[in-house]
Amino acid sequence: MTTTQTETPKRGTVTFDRTYPATLEEVWELWTTKDGFESWWGPEGFSVKVHELDARPGGLLRYDMIASAPEQIAFMKQAGMPLATPSSLTYTELTPQSRLAYRHAVDFIPGVAPYNVSSVVELRAEGGNVRMTVTIDTMHSEEWTKRTSMGWESQLRKLDKRFQR
Numbered sequence: 001m002t003t004t005q006t007e008t009p010k011r012g013t014v015t016f017d018r019t020y021p022a023t024l025e026e027v028w029e030l031w032t033t034k035d036g037f038e039s040w041w042g043p044e045g046f047s048v049k050v051h052e053l054d055a056r057p058g059g060l061l062r063y064d065m066i067a068s069a070p071e072q073i074a075f076m077k078q079a080g081m082p083l084a085t086p087s088s089l090t091y092t093e094l095t096p097q098s099r100l101a102y103r104h105a106v107d108f109i110p111g112v113a114p115y116n117v118s119s120v121v122e123l124r125a126e127g128g129n130v131r132m133t134v135t136i137d138t139m140h141s142e143e144w145t146k147r148t149s150m151g152w153e154s155q156l157r158k159l160d161k162r163f164q165r
Contacts, residue, residue, distance in 0.1 A: 014149050016134045016156060020163040024097040024123055027130045030159070031100060031121060037061070040162065043154035045069030055094060061102070062088045080110050098123055112140060 020027060030036035032055040041048045042065055052062040066084045067073045076083050085108045093101040100121050107114035117137040124131045136152065138145040 012138045013135050014138060014145065014152075016136075016152055018132045018156060018159065019126065019129050020132065020159065021128060022130045022163050024125055024130055027123055027132060028097045031055075032094075037063070040158040041155060042066075043072075043151040044157065045072035045154075055091060055100075057091055057093055059091045060088055061091070062086070081108065092118070093120075106139070109140075109144065115140065 030040060032053075034050045034053050037053065038048050038050055041063070045068060047066050047068045048063045049066065050061070050063045052060055054060055063086075064084045065087050067076045073083060087105065087108070089102040089104040091100065091102045093099060101118065103116045103118050105114060106112075106117055117139065119134065119136045122133045122135075124133075134152070134156075136148070139148050
């Protein structure tokens with residue numbers, strides 16, 4: 001397994017690159033099924049409960065992000081944020097086992113007007129591995145872009161552990 005993170009502030013995106021000893025089908029399922037998504041989404045110390053997953057362009061993914069570890073619970077309380085936050089994303093593109101894109105509603109930050117960020121996930125078979133590249137929009141501030149990047153690294157560690165062989 002390899003991993004790199006590249007920040008490109010001038011373009012307004014952050015890219016995460018991973019290579020896993022897996023099949024395209026295995027990785028695709030993690031992004032497009034309730035069980036798959038719930039098994040890894042969210043930073044460490046958080047879990048998710050999926051309420052709706054309609055994996056097609058225009059389809060919705062609605063879920064709750066739930067702080068479950070003591071450190072995350074304390075952080076959320078200190079930040080004045082609820083322990084469980086409803087979240088949603090709208091799929092904008094799906095090419096099976098190759099590419100998906102979505103818009104994620106950012107409506108959970110106190111004092112910040114809601115807005116959307118876009119993300120693109122690209123999967124490529126490379127020998128017996130799958131290379132996964134995730135490109136996300138930056139957030140409204142450097143601080144929140146850093147928090148989001150740390151959150152992505154944390155949730156991707158869940159996938160790293162899943163695919164360790």
